[in-house]
Structures are given as C-alpha cells and as structure tokens.
Amino acid sequence: MPLDTYKGHGFRKDLVNMLADLKPQFIRFPGGCFVEGEWLRNAFRWKETVGPWEERPGHFGDVWMYWTDDGLGYFEFLQLAEDLGTLPIWVFNNGISHNDQVDTSNVLPFVQEALDGIEFARGNPNSTWGSLRASMGHPEPFDLRYVAIGNEDCGKKNYRGNYLKFHSAIKLAYPDIKIISNCDASSHPLDHPADLYDFHVYTSASNMFSMAHQFDRTSRNGPKAFVSEYAVTGKDAGAGSLLAALAEAGFLIGLEKNSDVVEMASYAPLFVNANNKRWNPDAIVFNSSQLYGTPSYWVQYFFSESSGATIFNATIQTNSSTSLLASAISWKSSEDQKTYLRIKIVNFGSNLVNLRIHINGLESDSISLSGSTKTVLTSKNVMDENSFNEPKKVIPSSSLLEQAGEEMDIGLPAHSFTSIDLLMASSYIRTPADSFSAVSSI
Numbered sequence: 001m002p003l004d005t006y007k008g009h010g011f012r013k014d015l016v017n018m019l020a021d022l023k024p025q026f027i028r029f030p031g032g033c034f035v036e037g038e039w040l041r042n043a044f045r046w047k048e049t050v051g052p053w054e055e056r057p058g059h060f061g062d063v064w065m066y067w068t069d070d071g072l073g074y075f076e077f078l079q080l081a082e083d084l085g086t087l088p089i090w091v092f093n094n095g096i097s098h099n100d101q102v103d104t105s106n107v108l109p110f111v112q113e114a115l116d117g118i119e120f121a122r123g124n125p126n127s128t129w130g131s132l133r134a135s136m137g138h139p140e141p142f143d144l145r146y147v148a149i150g151n152e153d154c155g156k157k158n159y160r161g162n163y164l165k166f167h168s169a170i171k172l173a174y175p176d177i178k179i180i181s182n183c184d185a186s187s188h189p190l191d192h193p194a195d196l197y198d199f200h201v202y203t204s205a206s207n208m209f210s211m212a213h214q215f216d217r218t219s220r221n222g223p224k225a226f227v228s229e230y231a232v233t234g235k236d237a238g239a240g241s242l243l244a245a246l247a248e249a250g251f252l253i254g255l256e257k258n259s260d261v262v263e264m265a266s267y268a269p270l271f272v273n274a275n276n277k278r279w280n281p282d283a284i285v286f287n288s289s290q291l292y293g294t295p296s297y298w299v300q301y302f303f304s305e306s307s308g309a310t311i312f313n314a315t316i317q318t319n320s321s322t323s324l325l326a327s328a329i330s331w332k333s334s335e336d337q338k339t340y341l342r343i344k345i346v347n348f349g350s351n352l353v354n355l356r357i358h359i360n361g362l363e364s365d366s367i368s369l370s371g372s373t374k375t376v377l378t379s380k381n382v383m384d385e386n387s388f389n390e391p392k393k394v395i396p397s398s399s400l401l402e403q404a405g406e407e408m409d410i411g412l413p414a415h416s417f418t419s420i421d422l423l424m425a426s427s428y429i430r431t432p433a434d435s436f437s438a439v440s441s442i
Helices: 013-020 074-084 108-122 128-135 161-173 203-213 244-256 295-302
Strands: 028-031 057-061 066-067 088-092 146-149 177-182 198-205 224-232 261-264 271-273 285-288 291-293 310-317 324-332 341-349 355-361 373-377 395-400 408-414 416-423 435-442
Touching: 013 066, 013 074, 013 285, 013 291, 028 074, 028 435, 074 108, 108 128, 108 146, 108 161, 128 416, 146 161, 161 177, 161 198, 198 203, 203 224, 203 244, 224 244, 244 261, 244 295, 244 310, 244 324, 244 341, 244 373, 244 416, 295 373, 295 416, 310 341, 341 355, 408 416
Parallel strands: 028 088, 088 146, 146 177, 177 198, 198 224, 224 261, 271 285, 310 435
Antiparallel strands: 057 066, 285 291, 310 324, 324 341, 341 416, 355 408, 355 435, 373 395, 373 416
16 A cells, blocks of 8 residues: 555545546445446445455455455545545445346345445444444544445346335435436436436447437436446547547537536546556556546546536537537636636537637626636547556647637637636626527638
C-alpha cells in the first residue's frame, strides 16, 4: 500500500485525484457482474469484506477470473464516497448469478443480508452492524441513499419475485432509500415499483452517437433513468480512441438535454490496471507508478459542471450535416462564484464546420467582453489514443475566446468536441427564455 494516500484512507492519491477532478456526484460499487458472479458461491458478499483486512477471507471473482483479497471492501467504498463528498450507490446480489439463482421462496437470507448492509452504513453505533462500522473507526453513519437490487438480472426468471421481496423489506425499514431496478423502462413502463431503473449500453461509435435521442420520447412519469454503464466498445474503441469519446460525448449531450428523466449517468469501467486488463476500454489506465486518462475520461471533464446546472434550449440549423449535436447550460464556479454559459458542440463528422452562434433572450451586455474561454478535444487521427508514453496525446486544449458575444463565429474541427464558456456579467439573471441556436456551413 502506498504511504501517501488520499486523505489517509488507503487509496492511491494520484488515482483518486483524477477521479475527484471530474467532480463526481456518486460512486456505484462494487461493480456489475462482479456482484453476481458466474456462480453464487463466488458472488461479492459484503460481510466478508469488512473488519480487519488480515481477517477477510477474500473470494474468487469468477466472472473476471482473478482472486481478490477484498481489502477494498464495502467499508472502503463507503469511505471513498465520503472522502470525495459524493453519494454511494450500493449494488448488492439479489440471489441471482450468471448460472444459478435462489428461488423467491428461499431468498429471505439475501434480503436480510441487504438490510444488515444498510444498517452497517446507516445504523447508529450501538446497533448490531453499526457497532462494527464504529469499531472500524467510523461511528457516524455514512450517507447511503441509493441501492440497486442486482445487476443486469431483469431477464432472469426469479428476478421480479426476488426484487419485490427486497423492495418491500427495504421500504419498510428505510422508506427514504431510493431503489434501482435492473429493468429498462425507457420505452415501456415497469411492472413493479422502483424509484429508478438501470440502463446499460455497450455498442459501436455510430450507434452510440445516434442514441443521443434515446430518452427523447421516454415518459416523464414514473421512475427516473440511471445510465450506470455506457461505453463504445469493439474495433471503434481501440484501447480508448478519440472516435469512441466523441460518440460518447454525443450520447451524454442527449442525456443532459433529457435530465428531467435521466437522473444519473456513469461511464464504465472507471479504472484498469494495465498489467491485468480484463476489459477494454476503460476511463483511467494505471500501473504501479503511472496513469493517464483515455479520451473518454476527458469527455467527462466537459460535463463536470452539469450537475445542478440550468439547461437551455440548443438548436443547430443545417441542411448539410447530421453529425452535430449541441447543448447549453449555465453554471456557477465554486472557485470564483462567477456564472458562465457553457455551449457544448460535438462535430462527429470528418469536415471542418463553421458555425454562426446566436444567443437569444439575454439582456444587453450580459456577456462580459473578457474572461470567456473555448476548450477543444480533438486530434490528427480519429483513432488516436493516449498511452503511458504519450499520456497527453488526446486531451482538451483551452484558450481565451476573443470574440465573446451574443453572436459569434466558431470553427469546429473535424472529429472534435468543443466547449464554449461565456462569462456572464454580474447583472445577468437566468431566465427560461434564454436559448442558443447555431447555423452551420461546411
């Protein structure tokens, strides 16, 4: 274990700092298929991952084929979320693995295990499981508000019956906890109660970009969407390509514009040890002494201010290209308390695009003449990647915006993601009438 760790709690500081730079609002743990196991005997069971590290039995992760000593256990994930000032989302096994499952009539021990896990996180230090947490050095409860019942189990024959057992027991004991179902409700309603539903997508770059409109027609009634796993995979991804990142940027713009129904989203997987890769691609790649972010990591950087921001209408008028997607938000800097209007535009095409931007609904002199910036993620080749030898080959480049105003001409490089942050004058007042439009010429 490194001696200089993040807030003294065991995590490598450089790795967590990269995560913190994205300003995450939640951490979903301990994973997806890792929770299920190929067989239930090898599933992640939280009670075996707490207490003194040297006393934890560990288990064989038979989905990804490696042994884990569970030194990174339930407590450590909760502690990491707290250290980052973010919310934990606990995914637990619901009696179902990839190859076997517990009948609903016999699932109560799994239900009790989940209830005990919530008590470990939230119970008072005199409770059975809260006292164990206290003995590990954390008498105060953790802020656990979300739990997910299983991972990708919706199609399993016992999922609905098992889910209802968990849902009833958890809501009875902890009515404030939000429960996440594995079943997708983006195109049809669920047949069971849920606060949120899980949505996973791994696909090609072209499909991912087209899915920017996935939630446009989703019902605004009922549970919210949690896009807890998404990434471009296969040949388009390489080992983390610019092409993959741009497609994901387009998808995220769609999620941002549908944030009235999409409550949360997270790229997956987050970290990978280059010496033991079991999945490709990943957001942050590391070895014993180095690390770098893939272009997909840097796309997250563009959305780090989106949580809690105000969204405005953004339209692009063009007859010659379907490769452009845009969104607009206003956000307030926590560092200088200044307000910015951020316009994000993906050019997924292979040609330079010249845009004339119009911002409507602002009072005169709302945009400051100085202090605005433009940030661009692009590279010479759409399949370019970062590596230990070239960790900054594909990273955002920022510059001052010289012609900030309600009307601007902007050039979008081929295969690029551009963010324009316009500094708003102190008298600026956000109104629902504010909007952004752009006319393109290629």
